[in-house]
Structures are given as structure tokens and as C-alpha cells.
Amino acid sequence: MNEPIIEVADVWFFYNGIPVLQEINLTVHRGDFVALLGPNGGGKTTLLKLMLGLLKPERGAILVFGESPRESSHRIGYMPQHLHFNQSFPISVLDVVLMGKLRPGLGWSRYSQKDKIAAQQALERVEMGKFANRRVGELSGGQQQRVFIARALVDEPELLFLDEPTTSVDTKHQTDLFDILKELNETVTIIVVSHDIGIISTHVKSVACVNQQIFHHDHAEIKEEMIELAYQCCPVDIVAHGLPHRVLKIHEDEE
Amino acid sequence: MLEALQFEFMRNALLAGLLTSIACGVIGTFIVVNRLVFLSGGIAHAAYGGIGLAFFFGLPYVAGTLGFALLVAMVMAAVTLKARHRADTIIGVLWAVGMALGVILLDLTPGYNVDLMSFLFGSILTVPTSDLWLMLVLNGVILLAVACYYNDFLALSYDEDFAQVRGVRVKFLYFLLLAMVALSVVMIIRIVGLILVIALLTIPPYIAEKYAGSLKKMMFLSFLLSCFFTMVGLWLSYTFNLTSGATIILVAGVCFFISLLVEVLKSTRFFSA
Known part of the structure; x- marks a missing residue:
């Protein structure tokens, strides 16, 4: 192991x-490809955010790379859920990917030429190279997903978190995405969050x-999800x- | 208009318009993309409490307003971070309480006879040279902070969670951003007054957002639009003897509706084609 x-x-x-x-x-473990499944509202994204240090557990402990998640989160490639992005935000595809090169702490924040080359290469990897200077909001949902994958990959993380990567993506793109992930999984540990059980039929190695x-049985919404x-x-x-x-x-x- | 420039107050008014346009462009852009419009309105109105404090205790106007606006901004930053789902209510309360405090303090100030209207609707025609220096310094601070943390602010505005995962100090930057909003608000109150400040902070960036490819360009385009609005508004005010703050906002408002119309026409043509 x-x-x-x-x-x-x-x-x-x-x-x-x-x-x-x-x-x-x-x-x-290193090299795993884990799918976190469960119904919407089941706490998958919460668990992911706990492991990223975006939320703090009330009880218990989380170690990522042997450190607290806050200390180590910059070593994780993270693709958040797609739905909360502001589509009218004026930002180019390349600038979105460059965010993956931000450094921890405060300081004169500038990207180097090396960062820009790495960002362009990350875009090429997901076949989005020719869109580098386009506004992100002009792209289709599937193309945007690829841009966010490129952003998660640009700093060459050892660990990759993807939150609902298959929403707003058609079947063809889904297959492409999982092929990319399979290739990546040779060197990168991957955790995918999904409410879509179909994700198991891909290259995932284990499922949680x-x-x-x-506890609140009278809560109607949650009850419905329990049935689901x-x-x-x-x-x-x-x-x-x-x-x-x-x-x-x-x-x-x-x- | 040109012969009007022989007057010092007119030259000062033009310079004040240009200087506030810098803050409008840069900070207004952040306000629009981060959806801080209501919060900024809260800071602007609560700043009236600072005006009241300044007169009541005989403090310099700028010190009172700036200090109080900064304090309110920091409280709002803390509240919006702690209790996000109730933030709008608390902003609304601070908005009203700040104004009420200002009104009461001015009531209690003996012999107070300063023109209230000039704070509500601005008085660009009476900006003294000392205020221009202050605006220059405040703009300098804003430009330096934004230039230094531009990429961090961009990430914070676009995807806060991701920025935090990358180790960006999002809380510090959020406080810094709201402090800069307070500085800008105090500056712009001089020009268009606290009632109209929101229009000048939001209309230029709103129009600019449609045409700009990046946040930087959006800031620059908003600056140009804001300059245009203040210049044209000032000219209308001078020519027809109208309240300058209101003419500036009306010019901005007309352009806002034109931009909406252009957008609607564009999209209908797009669908019919």
C-alpha cells in the first residue's frame, strides 16, 4: 500500500x-482515484472543503500531506463546482488559468513568463490552447470546465480535487475528461465528487x-433526499x- | 466652458472630477464585480454620522468623515464575513443608524448653519485646493494597493474559494478592499454627495464591463466614462445653472439607458439573424 x-x-x-x-x-493513499458519491446536500462538497481547509471541522482532525489543510492546500489542484461563476466577469481564459499559479501569502503579486508558458501548456493539454485570449463567459459550459481543469493542473499538483466535473458537460466531453483524468492518475492522486452514479463506470479505483x-426526521427536504x-x-x-x-x-x- | 476655466473654482472642479474618476474607475469596478453595491451605499450613508461627529466635536470635516467611514467599513467587513446570510440586514441597519446619528449630532451642534444640501448632493464647485491634494493622496494609496495586489484581488473577485486554496490572504484583502471603498466614498461625496455616490461608483463600471476584456481594462474604461460624465455634467450645470451633482448623475443615467438599449438592439438582431 x-x-x-x-x-x-x-x-x-x-x-x-x-x-x-x-x-x-x-x-x-498516493495514486488513488476516489469517487465521493452521494445525493445533493449529502455533504460531499462540505467534506471536500474541509479537506481544502476552506471549512474547519467542529470535531476531529484532518491531515493533508501530514499537515493541516490550510498549510497544504496550495499543493492541491482544485476545480470547484461550476455553477457559482459570474458569467459576465471580464476575464480571459489565460488569466483564469494563471490563478492556479498564485503564491501563498501577501506580496507584490506578479506572474512570471514561466507561469504564462505553464498556463498556455495547461490549456493545450485540455485542447483549449486556441481560446487563451477569449473571455471565459463567451465559452460553452464544457469548454469552461476544461479551462477550470487546466487551472487546477497548471501548478502540477500531486493531488487533484474535482467537484462535480460532469455537470453541464455532454457525453463526449465526459469521456474525454475521464481519459485525461486516467492519464493524470498515473502520477496524480484524484478525488472526484459527484452526485452522478454513472461516474463509477469510468476509471475510478474506489468509491466512497x-x-x-x-436527526431531524421532520425535515421534508432532507427526507426526500434520503429516499433518493x-x-x-x-x-x-x-x-x-x-x-x-x-x-x-x-x-x-x-x- | 473655456472662458469658465479662468475661474479657480472651475479649474478645481474639473481637477476634482478627474481625480474622483480614478477612484470611480478602480474601486467602482471592484464594487460591481463583487456585488458590493448595497454595502457601499451603506458606507456612504453611514458616513453622514462622521459629518455629524466632525461638526459636533469641532473636528476637521475630512478627519471625521474619513475616520467614521473607515470604522463603518471595517465593521461591515467583519459582519459580512461572520454572518453572510444576514449581512444585508445589518448593512441596512448601519446605513440608517449612521445617518440618524449624523442628523442628531448636527441638531445638537450650536450655531450649525452649514448647507446640508451640499453633503447630500455634493458641491463640486466649492472644492478647495487643499481637498485636491487630499484626493491626490487617497488616489495614490488606492492605486498603489491595487497595483500591488492586483492578481490577488482579481482571484478574490472571481473565485474566492480558489484564491483561498492557493493561500491568498482573502480576509485581509477583503478588509483592504472595503477600506478603499470607504476612502473612495468620502472622496466622491465631495463631488456628487452621499445620495448620488452609488450612481457614480456603479454606472461607469457597469457600462465598461460589457466592452472590457479584463478587469484592468474595465477599470480604465470606467475611469474614462466617469471623466466624461463629470465633465459633461459640470458643463450642463455651468451653462444652465443647475445642481452639479444631479447633472453629473443624469448624464451618467442617460448613458446607462443608452447602453441598455444598445444591448437590447444587439441581442434582437442576433436572434433575428
């Missing part, structure tokens, strides 16, 4: 007093299902009792 690079131990997270995540234990345990969960996803307790389990047959080329 490879060295563990993410260790989540007995993590609890509450939102307005309601537990969103409870007793989460998860270990991700995330859903908070629900029963049909779409494996039981709630899978993350709670340890490692993500393997649901796929092992591919021959991995042996």
Missing part, C-alpha cells in the same frame, strides 16, 4: 446546529458514499466505518 496523503479522523461538521457530516473517517446521518439516497447510492454507513470500498472489478491493465 502506498503512503497515505489524506487522513480524515472522526470529523464532525455542523451547519446551524444540524450535523452535516458526522464521524467521518477516510484515508486516501457520503451522506450525513439525519436509498435508490442511488450505497448505504450511509460505508464512509463511517473506514476505508472507501472497492465496487469495481480491477482493470486488467492495473494489475
Whole structure:
């Protein structure tokens, strides 16, 4: 077994007093390709944000590369959920990708020529090179997803987090995306968050299902999601009792 | 207009218009892309409390307004970071309480007879040379801070979570941004007054956003538009003897509606083609 690079131990997270995540234990080893599945609102994105240090757990500990997530987050390539972007924001594709080269801390923030070359190369890698000077808002949803993948990759991270990478992308783009990820997975550890169970049929190596345990049974919205969960996803307790389990047959080329 | 330039107050008015346009372009752009319009309105109106404090305690006008606006901005920054979902309510409260405080303090100030209207609608024609120097310094501070942290501010405005993951000090930058909003607001109150300050901070960037390919270009284009609005407004005010703050905003407003119209025409042509 490879060295563990993410260790989540007995993590609890509450939102307005309601537990969103409870007793989460998860270990991700170098070279893994993990899919975090679960219904919308199940706490997948919350878990991702905890591992990125964007949120702090109420209880428990998270170590990424053996450090607190805040210390190590700049070593993670991160692609956030697509839906919150301001489409009228005046920014070029290249400038979006260059954000992936921002350095921690405060200082005279300037990109070097090397950064710009790296950004252009990251765009070429996702076949978006010729769009470098276009405004991001003018691109299609699928093209924008690729730009955000390029931004996540530009600093050559050892660890890659993708939050719902298949929304607003057509099937052809999805296949391309997973081919890119498979190639990357030879050197990079990947965690993909998705509410789409179809993601398992790709090159994912292990699956973890995330859903908070629900204490407020009278909450109508959450109840509906519980039903959805029963049909779409494996039981709630899978993350709670340890490692993500393997649901796929092992591919021959991995042996 | 040219013969009007022989008067010092007219030359000062033009310079004041140009100097505030820098703040309008740079900070107005951040206000529009970060959706801080309501918050900036809150700072502008709460700043009236600072005017009241300055008169009541006999402090210099600038020190009172600037200090109080900065204080309110920092409180608003802390509140919006802590309780995001209730931020608009708290901004609304600070907005009203600041103004009420100003009104009461001016009531209590003995022998107060300064023209209230000049604070509500600005008085670009009475800007003294000392204020021009102050505007120059404030603009210098704003330009330096934005030039230094441009890429960080860009990331913060476009994708705050990502910026934080990259280790950008987003909280510090947010406080810095709101402090600069307070500086700009105090400067612009001089020109168009606290009621109209929001129009001058938002209309130029709103129009510029459609045509600019980057945040930098949006800032520059907003600066040019803001210069144009203040110059034309000033000329109308001088020629027809109208309140300058209002003419400036009306010029901006007319251009705003023209830009909307152009957009609508463009999109209908696009669909019919």
C-alpha cells in the first residue's frame, strides 16, 4: 500500500446546529482515484472543503500531506463546482488559468513568463490552447470546465480535487475528461465528487458514499433526499466505518 | 466652458472630477464585480454620522468623515464575513443608524448653519485646493494597493474559494478592499454627495464591463466614462445653472439607458439573424 496523503479522523461538521457530516473517517493513499458519491446536500462538497481547509471541522482532525489543510492546500489542484461563476466577469481564459499559479501569502503579486508558458501548456493539454485570449463567459459550459481543469493542473499538483466535473458537460466531453483524468492518475492522486452514479463506470479505483446521518426526521427536504439516497447510492454507513470500498472489478491493465 | 476655466473654482472642479474618476474607475469596478453595491451605499450613508461627529466635536470635516467611514467599513467587513446570510440586514441597519446619528449630532451642534444640501448632493464647485491634494493622496494609496495586489484581488473577485486554496490572504484583502471603498466614498461625496455616490461608483463600471476584456481594462474604461460624465455634467450645470451633482448623475443615467438599449438592439438582431 502506498503512503497515505489524506487522513480524515472522526470529523464532525455542523451547519446551524444540524450535523452535516458526522464521524467521518477516510484515508486516501498516493495514486488513488476516489469517487465521493452521494445525493445533493449529502455533504460531499462540505467534506471536500474541509479537506481544502476552506471549512474547519467542529470535531476531529484532518491531515493533508501530514499537515493541516490550510498549510497544504496550495499543493492541491482544485476545480470547484461550476455553477457559482459570474458569467459576465471580464476575464480571459489565460488569466483564469494563471490563478492556479498564485503564491501563498501577501506580496507584490506578479506572474512570471514561466507561469504564462505553464498556463498556455495547461490549456493545450485540455485542447483549449486556441481560446487563451477569449473571455471565459463567451465559452460553452464544457469548454469552461476544461479551462477550470487546466487551472487546477497548471501548478502540477500531486493531488487533484474535482467537484462535480460532469455537470453541464455532454457525453463526449465526459469521456474525454475521464481519459485525461486516467492519464493524470498515473502520477496524480484524484478525488472526484459527484452526485452522478454513472461516474463509477469510468476509471475510478474506489468509491466512497457520503451522506450525513439525519436527526431531524421532520425535515421534508432532507427526507426526500434520503429516499433518493436509498435508490442511488450505497448505504450511509460505508464512509463511517473506514476505508472507501472497492465496487469495481480491477482493470486488467492495473494489475 | 473655456472662458469658465479662468475661474479657480472651475479649474478645481474639473481637477476634482478627474481625480474622483480614478477612484470611480478602480474601486467602482471592484464594487460591481463583487456585488458590493448595497454595502457601499451603506458606507456612504453611514458616513453622514462622521459629518455629524466632525461638526459636533469641532473636528476637521475630512478627519471625521474619513475616520467614521473607515470604522463603518471595517465593521461591515467583519459582519459580512461572520454572518453572510444576514449581512444585508445589518448593512441596512448601519446605513440608517449612521445617518440618524449624523442628523442628531448636527441638531445638537450650536450655531450649525452649514448647507446640508451640499453633503447630500455634493458641491463640486466649492472644492478647495487643499481637498485636491487630499484626493491626490487617497488616489495614490488606492492605486498603489491595487497595483500591488492586483492578481490577488482579481482571484478574490472571481473565485474566492480558489484564491483561498492557493493561500491568498482573502480576509485581509477583503478588509483592504472595503477600506478603499470607504476612502473612495468620502472622496466622491465631495463631488456628487452621499445620495448620488452609488450612481457614480456603479454606472461607469457597469457600462465598461460589457466592452472590457479584463478587469484592468474595465477599470480604465470606467475611469474614462466617469471623466466624461463629470465633465459633461459640470458643463450642463455651468451653462444652465443647475445642481452639479444631479447633472453629473443624469448624464451618467442617460448613458446607462443608452447602453441598455444598445444591448437590447444587439441581442434582437442576433436572434433575428
